Amino acid sequence: MKSKVNKVILAYSGGLDTSVIVPWLKENYGCEVVTFTANLGQGDEELIGLEEKAIASGASKAHILDLREEFLTEYAFPTMQAGAIYERLYLLGTSFARPVTAKHLVKIAEEEGADAVAHGCTGKGNDQVRFELTVKALSPHLQVIAPWREWEIRSREDALAYARAHGIPVAATEKSIYSRDRNIWHLSHEGGILEDPWAQPEEEMFQLTVAPEEAPDEPLYLTIDFEKGFPVAVDGEPMGPVELLTRLNELGGAHGVGRADLVENRLVGMKSRGVYETPGGTILYIAHQGLESICLDRDALHYKEVVAHRFAELVYYGKWFTPLREALSAFVAKTQERVTGTVRVKLYKGTCTVVGRKSPFSLYREEFATFGKDDVYDQSDAAGFINLFGLPLKVKALVDRENGAAAKLEAPDYSRFKRD
Numbered sequence: 001m002k003s004k005v006n007k008v009i010l011a012y013s014g015g016l017d018t019s020v021i022v023p024w025l026k027e028n029y030g031c032e033v034v035t036f037t038a039n040l041g042q043g044d045e046e047l048i049g050l051e052e053k054a055i056a057s058g059a060s061k062a063h064i065l066d067l068r069e070e071f072l073t074e075y076a077f078p079t080m081q082a083g084a085i086y087e088r089l090y091l092l093g094t095s096f097a098r099p100v101t102a103k104h105l106v107k108i109a110e111e112e113g114a115d116a117v118a119h120g121c122t123g124k125g126n127d128q129v130r131f132e133l134t135v136k137a138l139s140p141h142l143q144v145i146a147p148w149r150e151w152e153i154r155s156r157e158d159a160l161a162y163a164r165a166h167g168i169p170v171a172a173t174e175k176s177i178y179s180r181d182r183n184i185w186h187l188s189h190e191g192g193i194l195e196d197p198w199a200q201p202e203e204e205m206f207q208l209t210v211a212p213e214e215a216p217d218e219p220l221y222l223t224i225d226f227e228k229g230f231p232v233a234v235d236g237e238p239m240g241p242v243e244l245l246t247r248l249n250e251l252g253g254a255h256g257v258g259r260a261d262l263v264e265n266r267l268v269g270m271k272s273r274g275v276y277e278t279p280g281g282t283i284l285y286i287a288h289q290g291l292e293s294i295c296l297d298r299d300a301l302h303y304k305e306v307v308a309h310r311f312a313e314l315v316y317y318g319k320w321f322t323p324l325r326e327a328l329s330a331f332v333a334k335t336q337e338r339v340t341g342t343v344r345v346k347l348y349k350g351t352c353t354v355v356g357r358k359s360p361f362s363l364y365r366e367e368f369a370t371f372g373k374d375d376v377y378d379q380s381d382a383a384g385f386i387n388l389f390g391l392p393l394k395v396k397a398l399v400d401r402e403n404g405a406a407a408k409l410e411a412p413d414y415s416r417f418k419r420d
Contacts, residue, residue: 009108022058033060037065046182069240079312083304084311090260092316094183096315117135118145121146126316189274189275197263209279222347226340226342248279248284251283293357
């Protein structure tokens with residue numbers, strides 16, 4: 001028996017691992033177990049009958065909350081507005097799903113008067129960090145129990161044997177060779193043949209997107225409206241966050257948009273390969289960047305690119321509830337005040353391309369940019385600008401010459417162009 005705990009709130013998916021954790025907690029900690037499941041858009045097949053299953057596994061109560069809208073408006077969309085992408089490809093679908101789940105895990109623990117929370121994350125992954133940093137930030141008095149770091153179960157067969165011994169109902173379905181995480185933003189794949197970074201993913205693995213080669217031969221054009229950086233309509237039809245992303249997932253998936261294959265650096269030190277399907281999110285990232293290109297001035301846009309890199313690291317590392325992330329979000333929110341307008345994109349065989357953008361706050365002015373005759377830009381002004389802009393280079397070159405350190409230009413070698 002472990003140290004005495006009265007009540008534990010378990011982050012519960014209903015899969016084999018968390019189903020086994022329920023009786024394991026009762027047996028090893030002598031505690032009451034209450035489960036919590038966050039509906040983040042993982043699909044009805046993962047949610048139907050979950051409350052009954054939790055109770056049958058030994059839980060005294062089961063909470064299931066629909067957090068899809070909060071997940072999008074307070075986590076996914078703000079990360080998209082930041083332009084945050086981890087290691088150039090990953091749109092962070094699992095990373096920002098964990099803090100919203102852990103936040104409500106803590107809230108339920110406080111409502112239930114629990115003295116501990118538990119999760120089913122393994123000791124080799126990033127998710128354990130994301131869950132536990134959130135708990136530390138929001139409710140540091142809560143004890144965190146991570147069975148994978150304590151128990152003797154080491155395989156699926158061990159878990160099935162434990163379930164049978166304790167009368168836990170576990171569906172006798174064949175386990176996929178892939179480890180997957182799904183929500184309304186994305187679907188991730190790990191394990192199986194993906195553990196060989198040279199192996200090409202099997203087409204049968206993908207579930208949200210068709211192969212680009214099999215996508216329609218005709219491109220699809222659509223428009224997305226944004227208000228202060230938030231997507232609000234598709235093809236002129238106003239939609240709430242959940243409906244809008246669901247629609248973009250369908251359209252993007254049908255055209256093979258949103259696949260990413262990368263070997264990433266996990267927070268815990270190892271490299272791992274992940275393949276991600278993020279059709280709607282990919283469209284939003286590209287469309288939003290297209291709108292920012294006409295709404296943000298050069299300095300704001302360039303500095304925002306610096307912020308995006310750090311923002312992505314914070315999200316990936318599980319540091320959502322930190323002063324720095326909140327400060328960066330405040331900066332991003334300020335930049336979004338004028339990111340309002342419409343973007344037209346073209347979906348074609350795995351690609352999403354911006355082909356049009358307009359905004360009442362556009363800083364692009366045709367009369368300034370035209371190559372034709374204009375009355376607002378005197379090209380002779382450029383000479384003075386270049387003289388001042390290049391003055392530091394000129395001064396350095398003059399000083400170098402005075403000190404005999406002038407750069408020497410080698411004569412070009414044209415011998416390689418001679419004919420035999």
